[in-house]
Amino acid sequence: MKILVVDDSVFSQKITCNLMKGLLTDTEFIVAGDGEEGLEKYKAIQPDYLFVDLLMPKIDGKELIRLVKEIDSTAKIIVISADVQKNVREELEKADILAFINKPLNEDKAKLISALIKGE
Numbered sequence: 001m002k003i004l005v006v007d008d009s010v011f012s013q014k015i016t017c018n019l020m021k022g023l024l025t026d027t028e029f030i031v032a033g034d035g036e037e038g039l040e041k042y043k044a045i046q047p048d049y050l051f052v053d054l055l056m057p058k059i060d061g062k063e064l065i066r067l068v069k070e071i072d073s074t075a076k077i078i079v080i081s082a083d084v085q086k087n088v089r090e091e092l093e094k095a096d097i098l099a100f101i102n103k104p105l106n107e108d109k110a111k112l113i114s115a116l117i118k119g120e
Contacts, residue, residue, distance in 0.1 A: 001027045001117075002045055006038030006064065007053040007080070016051060016080060016105055023114035035059025042068055042075075049117060053103075054081040054088065062088070065095050078113060080105055 001024065007013050010033070017029040030045060032038035036058040042050060050068060054061035061081060068075045079092055082103040089100050099116055101109050114120075 001049070002030060002047040003027055003049045003051060004030045004032065004038065004041055004045065004047040005051045006032045006035060006041075006056070006061070007051075008034050008056040009053070012053065012080075012103065012105070016110075019105055019107060019110035020113065023110055024117065035061065035064040038064055039067055043071065046072075048076065049098075050075060050077045052077060052079050052081075054079060054083040062092065062095075065092065065097065069095060078116070 003020065005013055005016050007016065013031045017031065021027065021029065030041060030047065032041045034056045039059060052061045052064055061079065065077055068077065077097045079097055079100045080103060084102055092100060099113065101113065
């Protein structure tokens with residue numbers, strides 16, 4: 001399985017990958033530092049899951065989700081963001097994302113993501 005983590009914070013990328021690696025074995029994690037790089041990597045590797053931060057340079061998370069859904073309407077997207085505005089969350093849920101997880105990511109939240117991916 002391949003998971004693409006798109007977040008402009010290298011620290012957040014590392015936290016996300018390290019927490020998830022312990023829960024999802026046989027998974028390759030690929031990272032991108034902004035939405036533009038994330039879109040290019042999505043097209044190139046076609047990951048099984050896409051983890052997206054919302055507040056990023058070049059292409060923000062909401063726009064990245066829209067662009068990815070244009071390419072692949074069945075894309076499995078999990079938002080991991082500090083943006084907790086109710087209207088943003090509602091807008092993204094209409095975009096057919098799998099989950100919206102508030103930062104900071106911790107072990108309990110990582111377990112929720114893992115269970116969602118594993119279908120538990």
